[in-house]
Amino acid sequence: MKERDVIEVNHLNKTFKIKHKAAGFLGSVKSLFKPNITEIKAVDNISFNIKQGEIVAFIGPNGAGKSTTIKILTGILFPTSGQVKIAGFVPWEERTKLSYKIGSVFGQKPQLWYHLPAIDTFNLFSKIYELDEREYKSRLNYLVKIFEINDLLDIPVRRLSLGQRMKCEIVASLLHRPEILLLDEPTIGLDIIAKQKIRELIRELNKKEKVTILLTSHDTQDIENLCKRIIIINHGRIVYDGEVESLNKEYLKSKIISVKFENPFKSFSLSGVKILKSEEYFASFEIDLTKISVKEFIDFIIKKCSILDINISGTPIEEVITKIYQQK
Amino acid sequence: MKKYFEIAKINFLNSFAYFGEFFFHAIFILLILFIFTNMWKAVYSGKELIEGFTLSMMIWYLLMAESIVTSSPGFVKEVNTEVQNGEIAYKLNKPYNYILYHFAKSFSRRIINFTLTFILGAVLIYFLIGGFDFKIYSLFFLVLILFLAMTLDFFISMSIALLSFWLEDSNSLRWIYDKLLFTIGGMLVPLEIFPTWLAKIAGVLPFSFIAYSPAKLFVRFSFVDFFNVFAIQISYIIIFGCITWIIYKRGVRRLNVNGG
Numbered sequence: 001m002k003e004r005d006v007i008e009v010n011h012l013n014k015t016f017k018i019k020h021k022a023a024g025f026l027g028s029v030k031s032l033f034k035p036n037i038t039e040i041k042a043v044d045n046i047s048f049n050i051k052q053g054e055i056v057a058f059i060g061p062n063g064a065g066k067s068t069t070i071k072i073l074t075g076i077l078f079p080t081s082g083q084v085k086i087a088g089f090v091p092w093e094e095r096t097k098l099s100y101k102i103g104s105v106f107g108q109k110p111q112l113w114y115h116l117p118a119i120d121t122f123n124l125f126s127k128i129y130e131l132d133e134r135e136y137k138s139r140l141n142y143l144v145k146i147f148e149i150n151d152l153l154d155i156p157v158r159r160l161s162l163g164q165r166m167k168c169e170i171v172a173s174l175l176h177r178p179e180i181l182l183l184d185e186p187t188i189g190l191d192i193i194a195k196q197k198i199r200e201l202i203r204e205l206n207k208k209e210k211v212t213i214l215l216t217s218h219d220t221q222d223i224e225n226l227c228k229r230i231i232i233i234n235h236g237r238i239v240y241d242g243e244v245e246s247l248n249k250e251y252l253k254s255k256i257i258s259v260k261f262e263n264p265f266k267s268f269s270l271s272g273v274k275i276l277k278s279e280e281y282f283a284s285f286e287i288d289l290t291k292i293s294v295k296e297f298i299d300f301i302i303k304k305c306s307i308l309d310i311n312i313s314g315t316p317i318e319e320v321i322t323k324i325y326q327q328k
Numbered sequence: 329m330k331k332y333f334e335i336a337k338i339n340f341l342n343s344f345a346y347f348g349e350f351f352f353h354a355i356f357i358l359l360i361l362f363i364f365t366n367m368w369k370a371v372y373s374g375k376e377l378i379e380g381f382t383l384s385m386m387i388w389y390l391l392m393a394e395s396i397v398t399s400s401p402g403f404v405k406e407v408n409t410e411v412q413n414g415e416i417a418y419k420l421n422k423p424y425n426y427i428l429y430h431f432a433k434s435f436s437r438r439i440i441n442f443t444l445t446f447i448l449g450a451v452l453i454y455f456l457i458g459g460f461d462f463k464i465y466s467l468f469f470l471v472l473i474l475f476l477a478m479t480l481d482f483f484i485s486m487s488i489a490l491l492s493f494w495l496e497d498s499n500s501l502r503w504i505y506d507k508l509l510f511t512i513g514g515m516l517v518p519l520e521i522f523p524t525w526l527a528k529i530a531g532v533l534p535f536s537f538i539a540y541s542p543a544k545l546f547v548r549f550s551f552v553d554f555f556n557v558f559a560i561q562i563s564y565i566i567i568f569g570c571i572t573w574i575i576y577k578r579g580v581r582r583l584n585v586n587g588g
Contacts, residue, residue: 071417074417074420074421075420075421076417076420076421076580077417078581095420095421096423099421099422099423100423102421104418104421106418109415109418111418113338113339113342114342114345115341115342115344115345116338116341116342120338120341121338123334124334124335124338127330127331127334128331128334128335128422128423128424129423130331130423
């Protein structure tokens with residue numbers, strides 16, 4: 001069976017009017033009577049489709065239009081032009097209907113009531129989403145089991161660890177069986193083990209329930225571990241939409257090579273090689289693969305120095321992304 | 329409707345974490361009551377009635393008016409922040425109405441605030457000057473009037489709060505509104521004490537239907553006054569409810585400016 005598109009975005013545009021104000025008191029008075037308004041294109045002709053069950057990373061630097069897009073997708077903002085259909089609804093026209101289909105977790109905007117046990121928030125959500133009592137109970141039991149939060153249910157949220165809290169946040173967002181889950185920085189502030197656990201749970205959930213996940217995160221590990229597809233947005237436009245894997249291939253035009261020497265290292269210059277760091281018995285190089293191959297570099301360095309240890313690593317995805325961000 | 333009741337309930341429970349805050353708030357009100365009681369005692373020295381109020385009526389009036397006005401929870405600030413930093417966006421993606429959400433949330437907190445202040449204040453006043461001739465049968469009607477007074481207060485406060493869509497900070501307006509309640513709303517003294525012309529103006533403005541009218545009905549109940557107040561409160565609630573709704577609708581369309 002062919003999966004259907006649950007998110008369809010066509011030629012979406014959003015222009016903000018920004019009022020400029022000259023400095024000083026006079027400037028303030030002036031802008032009161034004759035405001036100097038300029039238009040900023042926050043979202044510039046964006047189109048993409050997401051199929052049911054996909055996990056897509058949706059990233060971009062601050063101010064790239066990422067959160068504007070998400071706000072339009074959830075029906076909070078009105079676009080200037082373009083069409084959007086989420087789970088069959090036009091978000092800004094049918095926001096309430098749509099909200100039954102969407103679940104959201106915002107790492108920095110907790111939705112659990114802070115002083116109460118998580119179960120109280122769960123019960124509240126069951127009422128807000130008008131869930132059938134029996135249905136809700138079985139759903140809750142199921143999620144509690146997967147997320148292993150049985151022991152946490154009766155503890156006031158403020159006494160839970162960040163990782164435990166995040167588990168409960170995710171459970172809260174899933175009670176109403178959303179078709180689409182928006183995850184915004186779901187692992188922010190967590191330790192490595194908790195991060196891995198959360199990622200594992202998200203993956204499992206996606207597999208079991210075919211829930212479509214749109215993930216925004218500054219943690220590239222989240223992206224590499226969870227997503228097959230990545231959409232990168234910058235200056236209001238989509239600058240990359242494709243597989244995370246090919247992102248690496250396409251942009252991996254350099255390697256980092258670290259070398260430990262037997263004798264003190266003497267600096268040299270070679271076309272396509274940049275010395276990133278050098279100490280007495282250690283140096284790390286960034287080699288430009290368009291100018292020099294790994295083999296050529298190693299041949300060169302072996303001839304030149306006596307080597308104790310060598311380590312070759314690709315550019316981390318983080319740098320790939322930084323590169324993309326920096327492109328105009 | 330049920331979901332809003334649940335929101336009120338959960339916030340009611342959550343608010344107990346702030347019990348200390350409520351308590352100190354109430355203590356502060358007690359201090360004010362104590363000072364005013366002594367002041368009124370001095371003013372009344374020898375006099376039986378001032379503008380139709382006995383001393384004990386005056387003090388009990390003050391307690392009621394004070395309890396109503398100061399019980400208002402600080403949701404204006406909350407809404408203001410939510411609008412300014414765009415957090416409102418995260419409140420809007422649930423199937424409930426934003427205004428009713430805040431209504432339910434603030435009301436539960438207000439009930440705790442009001443009850444605690446009123447009970448502690450009543451105990452204090454009872455020991456300071458004794459009780460007054462309270463009509464038990466008026467209780468039901470008073471509760472209704474109190475509910476409407478707080479609802480009206482909510483809608484006025486909410487329309488002020490939602491002006492944050494246009495203003496940098498609506499807290500200053502809120503400050504002015506508070507002071508209007510204190511003065512021409514009749515929280516500190518009943519309107520009868522004012523010069524006639526001012527009392528007339530204050531008597532038709534919405535502020536007095538939040539503090540003055542309920543407090544006066546509390547110390548001197550009459551069905552004529554009750555129906556009068558009831559009708560005007562309802563009218564003002566409809567007016568300010570509509571204003572709130574219009575501001576909200578237009579504001580959300582404007583949410584733009586703070587997006588990004």
